[in-house]
Amino acid sequence: MGQLIAAIDEGRTLTQERKRPDLAARLDSAKKKLDSRTVTAVVVGEFKRGKSTLVNALLQTAVCPVDADIVTAVPTLVRYGERPGLTAYRQANPGQDPVGFPAPLNQIAQLVSESSEGPEEGRLQSVTVEVPHRMLRSGLSLLDTPGVGGLDSVHGQLTLAALSAADAILFVTDAAQELTAPELEFLQTAVSRCPAAAVVITKTDLYGHWRRIVELNTSHLATAGIDLPIIPVSSFLRLRAAQRPELNQESGFAPLVEFLATAVVVPGTTRAAATIAQEVDFVATQLAQESDAERVVLSKPQSRPEVLSKLTKARDQAAGLTAAGATWQQTLSDGIADLVADVEHDLQSRLRTVMRDVETIIDQGDPNETWGDTEVWLRRQVAVAGVANRDLLIERARDLGERVAEAFDLEAGTEVEVELSQFSTDLEQLELASVSTLSMPGGRLASLMMAGRTGIFVPMIVFSLGSLFLPVIAVAGVAATLGAGIGGKLLKDERKRQRTYRQQQAKGAVRRYVDEVAFVMNKDTRDSLRKTQRQLRDDFQERAGLIHRSAAAALTAADRTAKLPPAEQTARAAELSLEGNRLRSLRSGLREVAMAGARPAIGAAAGIGVGAVAHQVIDDDQVDDDD
Template structure:
């Protein structure tokens, strides 16, 4: 037996959907393909508070769907024929749980979110006995919500759709967009204008809806209905009131859907689904082709020129950061050496002032620790200054490089200020008692002799009170002078020792500071040289890819164009099959 032509088109379109990553479209087409023959599925869609549940209940004259303040299920409710009323909860793994139809709302609400696929309800109604299944869908809302997804998913295997809208106001843009989307996937759509019993201007609204639908290119009838009037008519058996409810026209439209030949309906629905899926795929591929065309619009020469400009800019940046690094490092070395020299100069001035006023014998015990701590502080301060300046240089070089990258670790080595050798106390000659006595005797000898000779002219002996007094005075003066000279020598020795120690510290740590700064220079130079080399390699690869990518882009563009043409062919074939299927009922004998 030869398979229908629409099956071949449907399968080919589903394969194209999977090839281009649209598994959702492929699933919809597969459901059309795998749907068993027979039966008519009519879905009822709409936004919240439009009266979907009331409409389904009114069509069946049975309270099968929750209405009013009852919680609306987040899954579709499929109402079909059954000899006895009953309900079944169908889970995600197709497990089936029978429940009492009177407890349906509570049972559905007690289930965890996402655990159900649908709810199947069976009621004994002649309208359903011919295979009709009415599907009450969750309310349409946020496009990203599971409820909206579950409602729109019903379109994949619906034969017809009743789109519900409140008669209080005309169709808004969201409802028109929904109608356009539904009409794309299902050819048989009717707009049920509900609640006309409480909307005095429903006739005007109905006419406005017909005008809006026509302007939007949506060929769907508008049927005003009132579920409240329908229930009142059924309760009282009033045929006139039932006619005023508008439901006879809606039931007639449903009966028309049920009476359509199964094979032509399947072919028409398949053709519509193929055209909708092909249209979405073509739109996606055209967007890709336009993007590829815009990319190809920048010809290879322009891309190569752009790459060359980037290479030239990289060379200019390399020159800038290298010059900046060399200049700043030279300035830092000079400034660091000057900073340490200035601090040690002030220490030397303090040394001079200290020993100009004090005796090293008395002050050295206090002076030595002070000198060591002051030199350590000076060295540490200079190192801190150099480290902060090095960090600033690194930031400046990075800015000159033209992009922000992770900077290398630039911490200077430990200053070693805590390892400065203690200043050694110089050998200081003390003016001892014996030395003072000997110096005094030597000075007194001259005084006694000089004044003894002078007084001898007056007939006095050489040793007399005057000569003895002069000897004592000369002795005291000699001792005082000798003590002053010895103090000056001690001060000079202490100054020289302290200054030599300061000079040693300066020479050692100025050298170590310069070495640390040169280490920073090498780290920054190597780091940014490596980055520059990497960027240069990247530009080289980019030029190679530009040259090699032109042919690849052309190949992809040609493939996209061929695929678009193939999908357009499928779209056309589906349209021809749909037109043929739509003519079949007219060609059948009466």
């Protein structure tokens, strides 16, 4: 697979010659990561904009269900597989990772539109479909997301949070209307999280004025300061092009395929190649340490005692890296503890601000009339606070990884990937009290009847006593006036009392809801950071073990070589010279991959350049059109 694959193969040969199966296993792991690399393009947009149809049209395969009565309810990931297959991921218990279950492909419509929880199987989290398609063989994966249901809604905010892990965004709208203000606001935030993005305007075959919509959207994006390509397409014509290839150009999909190839696949796989190159270079460094030690004792016989002393010291220092009290271990442990405290404090601060704002809103109105709007606003603000808190968690965790790497004294630290549960599901499951639970016991009618009875009872007493001394007509008038005044005052006070009661109940409901959100998110924060801590600990611990074994092997090899007879030393020096050349060539090639961004070929044994990658993806697409 080009330069990087050749480097891995050469490195493995060297590890076998040096009898280092531990380093060979490291290379095998790097090879697996390279083979399983993925570049994910997330398809987002409002409901019924043609997202699922767009995915089907790209692949010219009926993967995602697109029936008029079906609304995608769970994320559907479409990726490459040697054979067609479907896996449904369900969360059996809260707080646990979803478990995958194979399912027949003909059940995908039922699965992706599922919205209820199965009490026995658990809540459906996502669906993965594997398709043996040429375009996906490049590592490209397409994630068809549920409609965001209002881009400024809770779902829209949570979708934005997920885009940080995406390699590219395809924002789908249709030619029925121009971009709205919420869509533009969503795009501004989305691009800040994932710069590789494009606006795809679907259904150009249905709306004759689609060119005018493209012009308006271009103007809107320019005004908003958003520099994104706009790609108008007809999924219907693209699907028909499978039988009539001449329709492919008219469908407008060629620019979209080129965008995916050049702006998504190439950069994504370049980053993956650079990461793998660093891993292989680490192995090459360990091999070079042993080779260099032998060459030094052969080239400078007079300094052998000093060299062996330095190698002994290096071995002892490397042994210290594996100890529980190593500096990097302390940095990691203290950093995780500080990070948990800071992230929880940040969340608490954000939620307290939300609480103050929502209490002000409740005080300004009657929850009986405004609770629906208040609930929508509250859920969105809680989602915004949660997303911001997650962003802080990820950023600080990456900083911690760099500090641990620095304490470990590595030139390139381990890339930190914080494993977060889909807290969108957790938040959606949290219930907020309904408006019916905010009223006083007995209901509004009982309170009004009590006030009315009091308003009638007082005038009756006045009438009974006053009729003994005054004319009946005069007493009746006074009683009626008094009853009306007292009754009106009582009714007004009762309505105010009920409103105050509902406001207090609403504040209590909000407080319980926010407390539940904090409980769920703090639990997830701790779980995520524990996973991150284990990830960093295990990786650096493995590196420490490899470094220690390399230092010990270098000392042993240097001591052994120093004791060889002169003739054997000469032969060994020649062998080491050749090995040194191989290692220098190997590391030089790795630097080129890491810095110049050369990427491995897609599905080919021979190497191809970066430019050829894009052409291969596009050529594969044209082959599909001709099939």
